[in-house]
Amino acid sequence: MMLELRNICKTYLQGRMEVPVLKDISLSVEEGEYLAIMGPSGSGKTTLMNIIGCLDAPTSGAYLLEGEDIAGLGDSKMSDVRLHSIGFVFQSFYLLSRQSAQDNVALPLLYAGVRRRERQEMARQALERVGLGDRTGFKPTQLSGGQCQRVAIARAIVNSPKILLADEPTGALDTKSGEQIMEIFQRLNEEGVTIVMITHEPEIAAHAKRTLHIRDGRLVDAQGKPLTDSPPEGDVSEGSFGSPIPTEVTTPVPLPGQDTAL
Numbered sequence: 324m325m326l327e328l329r330n331i332c333k334t335y336l337q338g339r340m341e342v343p344v345l346k347d348i349s350l351s352v353e354e355g356e357y358l359a360i361m362g363p364s365g366s367g368k369t370t371l372m373n374i375i376g377c378l379d380a381p382t383s384g385a386y387l388l389e390g391e392d393i394a395g396l397g398d399s400k401m402s403d404v405r406l407h408s409i410g411f412v413f414q415s416f417y418l419l420s421r422q423s424a425q426d427n428v429a430l431p432l433l434y435a436g437v438r439r440r441e442r443q444e445m446a447r448q449a450l451e452r453v454g455l456g457d458r459t460g461f462k463p464t465q466l467s468g469g470q471c472q473r474v475a476i477a478r479a480i481v482n483s484p485k486i487l488l489a490d491e492p493t494g495a496l497d498t499k500s501g502e503q504i505m506e507i508f509q510r511l512n513e514e515g516v517t518i519v520m521i522t523h524e525p526e527i528a529a530h531a532k533r534t535l536h537i538r539d540g541r542l543v544d545a546q547g548k549p550l551t552d553s554p555p556e557g558d559v560s561e562g563s564f565g566s567p568i569p570t571e572v573t574t575p576v577p578l579p580g581q582d583t584a585l
Contacts, residue, residue, distance in 0.1 A: 324390065325354040325486060325517045326375065331384035333370055344370045345540050348384070352486075352519060357512040359520045359531035367540040369490060372521050376409055376488045377401045389485065406434055410479030410487045414494040416471045418463040418478075424450060425459040428478045435482065449477035453507055469500030476507060480516065487511065489520040493527055505530045 333345040345367050352358055362368040373379035374386065377393065380401075385392050393404055405411075418427050425446045432442035450459055453473040463471050472492065479487055489508070493501030509530060512518050520531060528534045536543050543549050 324387070325352050325356070326389075327351045327385075327387040328375070329385040329387070331371075331374060331381045331386065333367075333374065333379070334382045343540065345374075345381070348540075348542060350535070350542070352517065354517055355512070355515050357508070357518045357520075357530075357532040359522055359528035359534045360537055361522060361525070361528050361534060362537035363523055366537045368521050368537045371537060372488060372490050372519075375486075375519060376411060377404050406431060407482060408485045410482065410484035412472070412475050412479050412487065412489040412492045414491040416463070416475045416495075418471055418474060420463050423460050423462055424455060424466065424474045424477075427463070427474055428481050431478060431482050445481055446477070449481040450474070452480065452511075453477045467500070468496050469503055472496060472500070472504055473507065476504070476511075480511065486517045486519065489518065491522055492520065493522070493524070501527065 328348055328350040331345055331348040331350075332343070334341050334343045336342070348371060360368055360371065370379065374381050377396075380395075387393070388404065388408060393401070396404065419430070422430075425443060428449050429442040429446035432445060437445070447456070447459055450456055450473075453476050455470060455473050455477065458466065458470065458474075461470075463474070466474065472495075476492075487508075492508075493504055496504065505527065508518055508520070512532075518531070520528075522528050534545075536545060536547075538547060541549055
C-alpha cells in the first residue's frame, strides 16, 4: 500500500467558531495507481490534498505512507517527507522567474544536498523526460504556460518521489496544452509513478484509472451518495459530514524542502 488515510478529520478555527472541513475520510492508494479526486470549489479537495502532501496536518485520524504513520510527525520530519517522498504539481507552477528551467528543476536537489554537477545532470534528464531537453536554459518568461507546467512536472519528479500529487494541473492551460500534460502523466504512470490528481474537470479525471468524488467534506459516489461501504482492493471507506461549508480553507504552498511559500 502506497498511502492510507484512516478516519481523517480536519477542523479550522475561524475566530471562536470551529469549521469542520473534512470528517472521517478513509482512502487507500496502491503503489502505481493513478487516482483522480473530483470536487467543486469548497468541497474540501484542496485540504485533502494538503494533508496527503504533508502541507497540513489532520485534526485527528491516521495517515500512513508506505506503512509509516506520519500524521504526528514534527515540522522537520514533515519537510523531509515532502522533499524525498512526494512530488508536487500545482496549477500556478511556482517557478522562480529569474532562474532557468534547469535551475528550477534542480532546486529540490539543492535542498537535498546534492552536488551541483550531479543535480544539474539530474535536472537535465528530468527535463528530457517531459520533452524540454532543448529548453534547459530558458527562463519561465520565455516559455509558454504548457512548457512552464512541464518544468514544474520535471521538478516534481527529479527526486524520484514515491508519489506525485497534482492539484488542478491543467487549470491554467488551454485545451491542447492540458492534453499534452495528461499525456505526460499517463507516461509517468506507465513507468510506475503513483499519481493522485485533484481536478474539477471530468475530461481530465477521465485520464486516471480510478476516480473518486468529494463534496461538502465527504467522499461520495458519482451520484452524490456517501460512500459507507469499504470495497475491496483498498477503495474508499466511509465518510460523513454534518453540513456544507461556504469556502475551502487552504494553506501556503512551499517549494519541496521548504516550509514557507514563494
